[in-house]
Amino acid sequence: MSAGYLSVPAGAVHQQELSTDTAIRVNDLSVLVGQKALVDNVSLTFPHKRITAIVGPTGSGKTTVLRAINRMHDHTPGFSVKGDVTIGDIDVYSPDANLRVLRRRVGMLFQRANPFPQSIQDNILIAPKAHGMVPKNGSRDLCESLLQEVGLWNAVKDRLGGSPFMLSGGQQQLLCLARMLALQPDVALLDEPTSALDPGTTEHIESLLKGLREKVTILIVTHNLAQALRISDEVVFLMAGKLVEHATANKFFHDAADERSREYVSGRIG
C-alpha cells in the first residue's frame, strides 16, 4: 500500500465482515447479448443501509449489473437477462413483478445529469405526481425540503418555475438526486454520478450519500478508487463480466483475497 490516498480516513466504518443484513440478493445473474455474456453468472448480496461500491476496469460490466437490478435492460433490443434478483419482497424478474412499484422503491442516478424539459419544481414533483404521492397543497413544501436536503434550495428558490438547463452541471445532478429522493426509495443505484463533476461538488454529493445511508441502501459504480475508499462499506470487484471479489472496503483496499484485486487496487490493472 504505497498510494497515500488509500490510507483509511478517520471515522470510516471499520467493518471486518460482510454484512449479513441483506437488502438485495443477486442469484446467478447473466446478461446476454445474443450468445455473448456481458455479465456472467454473478451471485452477490448487497447489504441493507450500507454503501457498496462496484468497481472494475472499463467494460467489466458494472453498469450492466447495476441496470439489471431495476430491469433497465427490458427495453434494450437484443439483451436478455438470466437469474434472479430479489429486493426485500420483490422478485424482480418474476413475470408478475410490478415494475412501477419496483422503480418507485429503487431510484437511479445516471452518469450525466438528465433533468426533464420541465420547470425545476416540476422535475422534483413529476415522479411523486406520477405515483399519486403528493399530499394536497403540500407540493411546495415537498419541493423545498428535497432541495434543502441536497443543498440546492438557496441557489434555486427564486427560480423554481425556471428551466433546469440554466443550472450548472453539478447543480443539475443535485436536482436529479432530489428528483430521485422524492420517491423516498429504499435502494439507490448510482452509475458514476460524480465522474463529470468538479471536486467540490463531488465531495458535497459524497457527504450527502453518507448521510443517506441512514435510510437507503446505496450501490455506486465508480472508477475512482479514492471515492470508493472514502464512502463505501463494501466493495464488489468485477472483471470481464465476472465477480472477482466481494469484500468489506477495509479488506478490499488493504488485504484483498484475490491477486487481481490487489493489482487493481495498486493501479496495475486499469
Next chain:
Amino acid sequence: MASRQTFRQLRASLFWIFCGVALLIIIIPSIDIIVSILKAAIPVIKPDIFTKTTAQGGLQNAILGTVYLGVGVLLTAGTLGVLGGLYIAEFAPARLASVLRFFSEVLSGVPSIVIGYIGYVTLVAKGGLGWHYSLLGGVLALGALILPYIVKTTEVAFSGVPRTLREGATALGMSRVQTIRKVLLPPALPGIISGLIIALAISTGETAPLLFTAGFSDLNPSASLINSPVGYLTGVTYNDLQLPGGNYQALANAAAGVTIVIILLLIFGGRLVTARSRRLVARMDL
C-alpha cells in the same frame, strides 16, 4: 511540401466554389419563380378579389375553399399522422414499425395525380362511394398526399428525444403515457408542429388530387361535406390560365400570388418553430 499545401488549398477552394454553385442553382430558380409570380400578381390583387367570388371576378370562394381544405387536412391527416408517428416511434414493436414505415414510404412515392385518380374512383364516382365532387373528397386526397410526411416528421421528433430522458422517466417508474406526456412531448412538440406546418404548405400548393376529388366551384363552399364541389386557389390558376381573355389571366395571376404568399408565410412560421426547438435542444445539453 509547399506544393502539397497549395494543392490542398486549391482543392478546398474548388470545394467551396462547387458548393456555392450548387447553392445558386437552388436559390436562383426559386427566387425567380417567386419574383415573377408576385410581379404578375401584385398589379392585379385588389381589395375586391377578397369580397367577390370567381363568378364575379374575385377569389373569395377559392380562398375560403383553400382554408377549409387546409383545416380539414389538419384535422384528418394531421391527427392520424401525428398518432401514427407516435405509434411507430413509441409503441410499435420493431418489426411492425418497419412494416408501417415501409407502407408510409410507398404512399409518399405515389404521384399526386394517381392519388387524385384513386380518390375519384373510390370516393367520387358512382361505382365507389358516389360522393360526387366534394370538400371531404378533396380533404381525403390531400390528406393521403401529406400523411406520410406528417408520420415521418412526428416519428423523427419523438425518436430524436435523447435516450437519457426516456431512461430517467423509466427509472422513476413513470408509465409510458406519463413519460410521453411529461417528458417526451415538450421537446418533440416543436418538430411535430413545424412538420404539420410544412405539410400544410405542401398541400396548399397541390392541384392534381383536388381536380379529381373536389372538382371546382365558382360559388363559396357550402356547408355540406359531400355532394358539393369546392373552389380553391390553385384551381383558379389552373383553370383560368387556359381561358382566353385578359381578365382570366389576371385572376389566375392573382390566385397564384395569394397561394405563394400563404405558402411563404407557412414556411417562415415553420422555420420560426424549428429555430425555437433547436435552441431548446441546444440548452438541454444531453
